[in-house]
Amino acid sequence: xxxxxxxxxxxxxxxxxxxxxxxxxxxxxxxxxxxxxxxxxxxxxxxxxxxxxxxxxxxxxxxxxxxxxxxxxxxxxxxxxxxxxxxxxxxxxxxxxxxxxxxxxxxxxxxxxxxx
Amino acid sequence: xxxxxxxxxxxxxxxxxxxxxxxxxxxxxxxxxxxxxxxxxxxxxxxxxxxxxxxxxxxxxxxxxxxxxxxxxxxxxxxxxxxxxxxxxxxxxxxxxxxxxxxxxxxxxxxxxxxx
Numbered sequence: 001x002x003x004x005x006x007x008x009x010x011x012x013x014x015x016x017x018x019x020x021x022x023x024x025x026x027x028x029x030x031x032x033x034x035x036x037x038x039x040x041x042x043x044x045x046x047x048x049x050x051x052x053x054x055x056x057x058x059x060x061x062x063x064x065x066x067x068x069x070x071x072x073x074x075x076x077x078x079x080x081x082x083x084x085x086x087x088x089x090x091x092x093x094x095x096x097x098x099x100x101x102x103x104x105x106x107x108x109x110x111x112x113x114x115x116x
Numbered sequence: 117x118x119x120x121x122x123x124x125x126x127x128x129x130x131x132x133x134x135x136x137x138x139x140x141x142x143x144x145x146x147x148x149x150x151x152x153x154x155x156x157x158x159x160x161x162x163x164x165x166x167x168x169x170x171x172x173x174x175x176x177x178x179x180x181x182x183x184x185x186x187x188x189x190x191x192x193x194x195x196x197x198x199x200x201x202x203x204x205x206x207x208x209x210x211x212x213x214x215x216x217x218x219x220x221x222x223x224x225x226x227x228x229x230x231x232x
Binding site for chain 1: 120149151153159160161163166168207209211219220221222223224225
């Protein structure tokens with residue numbers, strides 16, 4: 001069982017280019033999340049999806065879009081990358097989305113993105 | 117106001133000694149959950165321990181325990197018998213009870229170094 005996979009592992013991107021970060025989970029979790037991690041700021045939520053077909057905005061959604069066509073995949077798209085989007089991006093998933101109980105989030109290995 | 121505050125950017129501990137990593141939180145919800153994650157230098161986010169706001173006993177997982185003081189709104193992580201492999205960044209996170217999912221708010225993290 002792989003858990004959560006992310007691709008690419010790292011990427012250098014020219015400003016203005018479009019980029020999609022991929023995330024796939026094999027745990028049949030309902031909820032999925034995208035975070036960015038910046039030094040001194042911890043992890044901040046970009047977008048989330050409580051279940052296939054639904055998405056929502058997190059703390060820092062501007063410049064990013066997501067889709068959730070099925071349970072397993074949750075791609076994150078940067079329509080026109082800017083240098084401030086240089087960061088490490090983590091995808092996560094959890095079994096439920098109702099806020100009850102533990103509902104632990106499990107994280108993928110991350111994608112290191114550099115926008116020049 | 118910060119929802120999760122970790123006041124110790126860096127901590128040092130001798131191998132085999134115990135160490136406490138501080139975390140305070142701010143919420144008006146009665147039902148919430150507190151999490152600790154470990155991020156080693158390799159970058160992955162590893163779930164360590166969970167405490168629910170209604171749990172009467174402090175959570176424990178092996179060498180990890182959570183010192184939960186609800187009135188003080190603190191959820192400190194205690195690592196007993198530190199090992200060299202415990203050197204990592206540690207993040208405290210909170211899930212507030214929301215109808216829209218299980219989103220986490222993270223603190224800025226504490227870098228723990230275990231000295232031989």
